Amino acid sequence: MEMLNLYQNNYLIVFVFLCLGILLPVVALFIGKLLRPYKPIKEKYTTYESGLDPIGDSRVQFNVRYYIFALMFVIFDVETVFLYPWAVAYEKLGIFALIEMMIFVFMLVIGLIYAWKKKVLKWI
Amino acid sequence: MVEELLHSQAGILNFGIFFLLAVVLLFVILGFVTYAILAERKVMGFMQLRQGPNQVGGRWGLLQTVADVLKLLLKEDTIPKLADKPLFIIAPVIAFAPSFIVMAAIPFTDKFQFADLGVGLLYYVAISGLTTIGMLTGGWASNNKYALLGGMRAAAQMISYEIPLVMSVIGIVLLTGSLNLNDIVAAQENVWYIVLQPVAFIIFLIASVAELNRVPFDLPEAENELVAGFHVEYSGFRWAMFMLAEYVYIFAMASLTTVLFLGGWHPLFSFLGFIPGAVWFALKFMCVFFLLLWFRSTFPRIRADKLMEFAWKILLPIALANIFLTAIIKEILNLF
Numbered sequence: 001m002e003m004l005n006l007y008q009n010n011y012l013i014v015f016v017f018l019c020l021g022i023l024l025p026v027v028a029l030f031i032g033k034l035l036r037p038y039k040p041i042k043e044k045y046t047t048y049e050s051g052l053d054p055i056g057d058s059r060v061q062f063n064v065r066y067y068i069f070a071l072m073f074v075i076f077d078v079e080t081v082f083l084y085p086w087a088v089a090y091e092k093l094g095i096f097a098l099i100e101m102m103i104f105v106f107m108l109v110i111g112l113i114y115a116w117k118k119k120v121l122k123w124i
Numbered sequence: 125m126v127e128e129l130l131h132s133q134a135g136i137l138n139f140g141i142f143f144l145l146a147v148v149l150l151f152v153i154l155g156f157v158t159y160a161i162l163a164e165r166k167v168m169g170f171m172q173l174r175q176g177p178n179q180v181g182g183r184w185g186l187l188q189t190v191a192d193v194l195k196l197l198l199k200e201d202t203i204p205k206l207a208d209k210p211l212f213i214i215a216p217v218i219a220f221a222p223s224f225i226v227m228a229a230i231p232f233t234d235k236f237q238f239a240d241l242g243v244g245l246l247y248y249v250a251i252s253g254l255t256t257i258g259m260l261t262g263g264w265a266s267n268n269k270y271a272l273l274g275g276m277r278a279a280a281q282m283i284s285y286e287i288p289l290v291m292s293v294i295g296i297v298l299l300t301g302s303l304n305l306n307d308i309v310a311a312q313e314n315v316w317y318i319v320l321q322p323v324a325f326i327i328f329l330i331a332s333v334a335e336l337n338r339v340p341f342d343l344p345e346a347e348n349e350l351v352a353g354f355h356v357e358y359s360g361f362r363w364a365m366f367m368l369a370e371y372v373y374i375f376a377m378a379s380l381t382t383v384l385f386l387g388g389w390h391p392l393f394s395f396l397g398f399i400p401g402a403v404w405f406a407l408k409f410m411c412v413f414f415l416l417l418w419f420r421s422t423f424p425r426i427r428a429d430k431l432m433e434f435a436w437k438i439l440l441p442i443a444l445a446n447i448f449l450t451a452i453i454k455e456i457l458n459l460f
Contacts (some may be wrong), residue, residue, distance in 0.1 A: 009138060012223050013239040016142045017228040020150055025365050032361040045205040047268050057206075058269040060200065066280050069382075073283040076333035076440070080290045083447070084246060084307045085296035090451065098451050105444060112440070121287055121436045123429040 067118050079108055144352070146238070149227065153335055157371040158189045159385060164417050179363035201362035204267065207357060211265035216358070218365040219258025222251045230379045233307050233389040233401040242336065244305040248380060249290050250312040252335070256282045260342065262366070263354035274353025277428075278344035282335060288439035289331035295450040296384055311390035316387040322448045325385045327439055330378050333419060337370065340423035343431060378412040384410070443457040 047054045086093070086101055115121060133139065162177065162185060170177025181187025215399040229244040231237035241247050263275015267327050297303060299320060300311045308317075319323045345353030355366045382388060384407040389401030416456055426434070 005133060006130055006405075009132075009142075009241040010241055012138060013142050013146070014228050014241070015444070017144050017225045017238070018221065020146050021224035022149065022217060024218050024224070025155065025217045028140070028197075028365070029361055032201065036360060037200050039196075039200065042431065044200075044202050047204050047206050048351075049269065054269070058267050058272050060265070062276060066276055069280050069284060072379065072436070074241070076287045079291075079378055080287070082292050083291070084297065084303065087294045087447075088301060088303060090298055090454075091301045095455055098448075099453060101451075102448060105448070108348060109441075112436070114282055116437065123432040 065120075067124065072115065072120070075108065075111065079105070130380070136267045136350045138213070142238075143313055146228075148235050150224065150272065152371055153227065153375055156375055157368060158193070159412065160371055160374065161189045162186070162191075167414070167417045168234075168421045169189070193342070193364065196364045201355075201360045203363065204357050206330070208265040208267065211261050212357075213362075215258050215262035215265055216362045216369075217258075220260055220369040220372070222254040222258075223369040223376065227372075228378075229305060229413075230376065230383060231309060231388065232379070232405055235305075236402065237306070240306055241304070243303045245293060245303045245308070245384075248305075248376075252373070252376070253282070253286055255373070259354045259366075262358065266354070266357040270351045271356045273327040273355050274344045274350045274356070276356055277350075278337065281337070281343060281435075284435040285331045285334035285341075285439075288435060288443045289335060289337060290329050291326075291440070291447060292327040292331065293384060294447045295321045295324045295412070296368075298447070298450050298454060302385050305383050309383055312387040313390055316385065316390075318385040321385070321446070321450070325443065327443050327446070328381065328385070329415075331435075332381065333416065333437060334431075335372055336377055338374075338416060339420040339429065340426045341348050342425060343428055374413065374416060378409050380417070381412045382408045400429035 047058070082104065083101070087096060090097065145250075147358075163190070166185070177188040179185065179188075180191050185429050203209060224249050224380075228239045229241050229247045231240070247384040259278040260275045263271045263278070266272070296308060296317050299317070300308050302308065302311075326421030336343050344350075345355070351355075355363055360364060382405060389405045391397050391399060391401075
């Protein structure tokens with residue numbers, strides 16, 4: 001029961017921080033709303049593009065490279081998800097886990113080298 | 125007293141007390157941000173052989189940032205007609221909130237800390253990644269070409285550098301056997317991890333500068349090519365929220381570097397132990413902060429094509445090698 005209370009309180013603190021993190025911008029913007037002027041002119045609400053009228057919508061098709069980097073990120077982020085518990089429990093697992101993890105990372109490194117050779121990592 | 129509070133039944137009263145304490149921390153951080161901006165301008169001024177702010181608030185410009193914030197508060201708020209209004213409004217909140225939430229897990233001294241989470245390090249890494257979404261949302265919602273480019277760049281850069289950042293600290297987790305930041309500090313009582321893990325420290329430092337979007341990795345908001353990146357269309361206090369998030373992250377990242385590599389609140393030599401831990405923490409924290417300012421006035425911006433290759437081709441393999449080197453050395457030391 002003692003531990004449960006400690007645990008709950010710690011996460012209650014996290015929740016408090018979450019509330020404050022959202023509350024600060026809301027309160028600051030509300031105070032700003034009371035203080036700031038409001039004089040709308042049509043020109044103020046145009047999209048900024050160094051003084052020119054923007055041509056077309058800006059949400060165009062984007063370079064596929066961003067997507068490939070996102071895929072690479074997912075692969076290696078999942079790898080870290082495996083590495084963290086392994087590192088925590090390494091003391092108890094010993095050399096067997098080390099070899100296992102080496103095999104696992106080695107396979108992902110092959111993937112990295114493949115992407116490297118395919119020039120995925122090159123940014124144009 | 126706090127110890128009792130932490131062991132008592134979690135409820136509304138506890139919520140209220142924690143809330144008040146967190147508000148205090150919030151004001152400490154806001155005070156830090158105010159003077160961090162001033163310090164940045166002053167230090168950069170001196171490094172570039174000029175004065176920096178010296179008009180508002182005496183010779184040292186002590187009230188300059190306060191005046192700037194008040195000015196921002198009085199600025200008219202414009203939302204472009206073509207922008208996606210709900211997302212435009214919510215983006216600064218998404219960017220700011222995680223920067224404050226991560227502060228919950230950081231132990232400043234053995235007494236002055238908030239949540240003592242078992243997964244502290246993972247918590248920090250996971251939450252700090254959320255800010256990227258805020259930046260991308262802001263860039264996309266603005267419906268501006270510069271902003272979208274800046275937002276996309278921010279996302280690509282931050283996810284790329286997150287990997288080396290996360291991997292570099294695994295060496296520390298291996299040596300400590302825990303993700304709890306208090307345990308990590310406790311394990312550094314005799315030797316700091318900067319001595320045991322120098323490679324990890326360098327990778328962590330580079331990746332953290334990239335995560336903070338600071339020079340030399342400030343491509344998402346490169347002024348002279350993207351105007352201001354993802355926050356071109358933001359004005360007044362909404363813009364201030366993005367800036368605030370950036371500086372709160374500097375606070376958080378400098379604290380985390382201190383906790384992970386520089387021994388937290390432990391003194392430099394044990395005979396200096398009579399100096400309180402808070403002073404030691406502040407000193408180390410300021411050294412890291414000064415290093416960031418120094419970087420800013422020293423390095424030119426890195427080229428966009430080199431940026432990604434640097435993360436994936438250099439930092440990531442070194443970080444992976446560092447993990448296994450640490451594990452093997454630990455295994456060898458266990459034999460004797």
